[in-house]
Amino acid sequence: MQEPTFFAQTRPVALYVHIPFCERKCPYCDFNSYAGFTHLYDAFTEALEREIRAWGERLGRPVLRSVFLGGGTPTVLALHHLEVILRAVYDAFSLSPQVEISVEANPGTTDRPLFKGLRDVGVNRLSLGAQSFRDEELTFLGRIHTAADILHALEEARRVGFENVNLDLIYGLPAQPLSHWQGNVRRALELAPEHLSCYALTVESGTPLARWVAEGRVPPPDDDVQGEMYEWTREALERAGYVHYEISNWARPGRMSVHNRVYWQHEPYLGVGPGAHSFDGTYRWWNLLSPQAYVRRLTEGRSPVAGWEHLSTDVLQGEMMILGLRLLVEGVDRSRFFRRFGRDPVDVFSEPLQRFQRWGLVRVTEDRILLTPRAYAVANRVFQAFLPATEGVSG
Ligand code: SF4
CATH class of the missing domain: 3.20.20.70 (Aldolase class I)
Structure with missing residues (x-):
């Protein structure tokens, strides 16, 4: 492709x-x-x-x-x-x-x-x-x-x-x-x-x-x-x-x-070098892992990209939640999420958020969503709830 x-x-x-x-x-x-x-x-x-x-x-x-x-x-x-x-x-x-x-x-x-x-x-x-x-x-x-x-x-x-x-x-x-x-x-x-x-x-x-x-x-x-x-x-x-x-x-x-x-914060970044990943808000792509193959491709004037993935809105929203929750003081900024996707994350993820709030693992304020200290050691299990079941198109 x-x-x-x-x-x-x-x-x-x-x-x-x-x-x-x-x-x-x-x-x-x-x-x-x-x-x-x-x-x-x-x-x-x-x-x-x-x-x-x-x-x-x-x-x-x-x-x-x-x-x-x-x-x-x-x-x-x-x-x-x-x-x-x-x-x-x-x-x-x-x-x-x-x-x-x-x-x-x-x-x-x-x-x-x-x-x-x-x-x-x-x-x-x-x-x-x-x-x-x-x-x-x-x-x-x-x-x-x-x-x-x-x-x-x-x-x-x-x-x-x-x-x-x-x-x-x-x-x-x-x-x-x-x-x-x-x-x-x-x-x-x-x-x-x-x-x-x-x-x-x-x-x-x-x-x-x-x-x-x-x-x-x-x-x-x-x-x-x-x-x-x-x-x-x-x-x-x-x-x-x-x-x-x-x-x-x-x-x-x-x-x-x-x-x-x-x-x-789920902002766009470029990765260069063997195996480096990049993200532009729509696609994620990655370079060849092998340093020799990487050198060969570039020496021949060709792209070192080995694969890419088109990220669906579901995936992007889930990623923004998971990555944002890792920031323990800032959390997920609800208005930033809204500006990007046109929806409040509290509505998009109402079921898991209500569950985690009941369990004392997540705190929702007027402008942010944050993990509570109780969740830090089990954060990976909390994050799983925000991952969609299906992934986007890849090449
Ligand atoms: S091999 Fe050791 S020094 Fe090299 S990247 Fe892995 S952990 Fe770091």
């Missing part, structure tokens, strides 16, 4: 750039990332530059609120690769004056010259994959860094002027006691990051971790323990002055992730 015209009526407000390389593949990870591809870095950077410039030209240099280089591990590339990529972004797009430009970095792949170079090329937010401050946990997770590397990376980042840093942490490792997780959070708080993302370890099918669990070599993560850790984290971070603004994300006031908020 021929590719439809994307962004026919909208323009992206955020750009996601996927760098699909890592130094080593972590055993729990099912992201589109590959180790041992250093030979492809130059050709990949060229292909990515081509994709970025082509989009900018096609869309007439739209204004971006955020740019996010994620992965994978963007910082496995050399600084000169990252500079080429960011310069292409600046040429191809306009940037709003308060634009957030984030790069994901893993301790062990960074040093001061790299951080300095990123600052010099306009990066103003770092997201560090810390995961744990216990070396034995980092080893279990297959991470290439130690706890000391995290401290060193953060110190270097601060020294060159990064004032907006996120730390990613993972909780609920097999047999991890609550006290170890509490120690990780306390250590993170001592480092005073502006933002913290805390994710429960999940066993994704097809990963080495899934095999270890299936073979009985590793116990599966315990839901009750993860629930207890989550509740403790919520209280601890709130006490420390962080705003719990999304189910897995906490920020100092004013330091919410601009980029992720675009997703949660």
Whole structure:
């Protein structure tokens, strides 16, 4: 089927750039990332530059609120690769004056010259994959860094002027006691990051971790323990002055992730790089997963898009509810929903909303729909009620 015209009526407000390389593949990870591809870095950077410039030209240099280089591990590339990529972004797009430009970095792949170079090329937010401050946990997770590397990376980042840093942490490792997780959070708080993302370890099918669990070599993560850790984290971070603004994300006031908020607000975004997804308010589409195939297509002057889906109104409304409910302080803005679909979400979803209100899981105010704290740990089950049974047309 021929590719439809994307962004026919909208323009992206955020750009996601996927760098699909890592130094080593972590055993729990099912992201589109590959180790041992250093030979492809130059050709990949060229292909990515081509994709970025082509989009900018096609869309007439739209204004971006955020740019996010994620992965994978963007910082496995050399600084000169990252500079080429960011310069292409600046040429191809306009940037709003308060634009957030984030790069994901893993301790062990960074040093001061790299951080300095990123600052010099306009990066103003770092997201560090810390995961744990216990070396034995980092080893279990297959991470290439130690706890000391995290401290060193953060110190270097601060020294060159990064004032907006996120730390990613993972909780609920097999047999991890609550006290170890509490120690990780306390250590993170001592480092005073502006933002913290805390994710429960999940066993994704097809990963080495899934095999270890299936073979009985590793116990599966315990839901009750993860629930207890989550509740403790919520209280601890709130006490420390962080705003719990999304189910897995906490920020100092004013330091919410601009980029992720675009997703949660269901606004249009463009994704470039292998496997990256894009959304224009009508279509969702995605690029080829394989970095080699991606490079080949772009080198031949062809589109790297692998598939697309036309989203029906039912799907769009359900998505706007699910994503909006993830924002714990803002929730779903009823008038924004009405402006978009011509109906109040309270009418569209009257049955599940009444049910969840009765159960104390959802709160409906004059202008918003919000999850109650009781729903945070079971949010995925609440979200299912907003998904339509049928999906749109795909290609
Ligand atoms: S560093 Fe991140 S993206 Fe890379 S393999 Fe590990 S978890 Fe996956």
